[in-house]
């Protein structure tokens with residue numbers, strides 16, 4: 300039974316949630332039944348473990364952590380690269396793997412003043428700048444694969460996992476930008492001021508992650 304002030308953890312709703320929850324359980328945390336993908340509750344208290352969870356949009360996890368309303372958060376590396384928030388990245392959890400890639404039609408050809416559609420404008424901008432290519436980045440919030448199909452852009456920068464969305468829309472992966480997995484992040488002040496509680500969770504999760512790596 301923990302006596303300390305609860306650690307607040309920002310949990311991403313959506314794709315990552317179930318895998319993140321499983322990791323917490325495998326780390327021996329009894330998080331109860333309120334913390335579930337089906338729940339509509341936005342805050343879940345687990346007093347037995349001195350933990351409190353916030354259910355947030357994946358893109359917003361680093362925002363809550365940077366501002367210190369959450370001590371810890373679980374978030375995809377894609378979001379960290381895009382959001383560039385001032386947080387500590389403590390652990391690669393190895394869950395929800397995917398990649399960020401450039402994609403387009405099979406017969407794509409370099410054009411003058413090329414356009415790229417993406418949910419990740421900063422990542423795309425940085426990638427093409429580092430390659431010395433000038434592109435016009437168009438920010439979309441989803442259904443990004445539609446852009447080249449209807450002539451909005453020549454290419455896209457988006458998440459690829461199974462490759463099914465690209466395939467079903469007649470697109471191909473042209474270049475991989477980076478591999479993505481989910482990470483445990485911490486608020487900078489919490490990491491110093493609540494170090495023993497934070498380190499305990501990090502160590503427990505690291506054990507689980509190490510065990511999975513060993514068995515794969």
Ligand SMILES: Nc1ncnc2c1ncn2[C@@H]1O[C@H](COP(=O)(O)OP(=O)(O)OP(=O)(O)O)[C@@H](O)[C@H]1O
Nearest residue numbers: 312313314315357358375376377395396397458460
């Ligand atoms: N196939 C995939 N597509 C998108 N994200 C994936 C995929 N596989 C793993 N991920 C990871 O899951 C996270 C996205 O989760 P999710 O799709 O639930 O959120 P979202 O993009 O904010 O979705 P929405 O805007 O539809 O709520 C990404 O940040 C990435 O790290």
Ligand SMILES: O=P(O)(O)OC[C@H]1O[C@H](OP(=O)(O)OP(=O)(O)O)[C@H](O)[C@@H]1O
Nearest residue numbers: 441442443457458459460461462463464
């Ligand atoms: O390679 P796949 O396994 O097909 O996964 C990749 C697709 O999944 C995501 O879209 P999502 O379902 O989140 O919809 P969105 O278009 O609203 O972002 C991503 O943006 C790709 O479109």
